[in-house]
Amino acid sequence: MDSAGSNRIAMDVEQVSAVAGYYRRSSLVLNAVADDLAAHDFGRWARTDADPGPASSLGPSAATYAEMSATLSVRLRTQSRAAAVLADTLRNSAIIMAAGDAHAADEITRATPGSGATTG
Numbered sequence: 478m479d480s481a482g483s484n485r486i487a488m489d490v491e492q493v494s495a496v497a498g499y500y501r502r503s504s505l506v507l508n509a510v511a512d513d514l515a516a517h518d519f520g521r522w523a524r525t526d527a528d529p530g531p532a533s534s535l536g537p538s539a540a541t542y543a544e545m546s547a548t549l550s551v552r553l554r555t556q557s558r559a560a561a562v563l564a565d566t567l568r569n570s571a572i573i574m575a576a577g578d579a580h581a582a583d584e585i586t587r588a589t590p591g592s593g594a595t596t597g
Contacts, residue, residue, distance in 0.1 A: 490571045497567035500560045507557035514550040519543050 519542040 486574075488571065488574045490575045493567050493571040493574075497564045497571065500564035500567065504557045504560035504564060507553045507560060511550045511553035511557060514546045514553070517546065519546040 519539075
């Protein structure tokens with residue numbers, strides 16, 4: 478393979494755009510789940526300040542559930558942001574590659590003798 482051929486890049490813009498869409502949707506789902514976790518007081522059923530009955534012994538478990546849901550919510554938001562950044566990067570790359578291909582095709586058409594295009 479010659480040196481020009483070894484530097485060639487090929488990109489299926491439609492496929493990259495589809496993958497970007499997948500990560501965009503994943504980001505939205507992850508964010509919705511994080512919102513749902515953050516909106517609920519997990520372990521509330523096990524906390525009781527007024528009732529010294531059997532449920533009061535579950536207080537430490539309630540705190541563990543609450544901490545676990547808060548941690549999951551933070552991690553899901555981090556993953557959501559990462560998926561959104563990846564989606565944007567893929568989308569922008571596909572747009573730039575498609576625009577570059579269109580520009581190069583136009584330049585080649587104008588420079589090719591007998592192409593029917595007028596040169597300026």
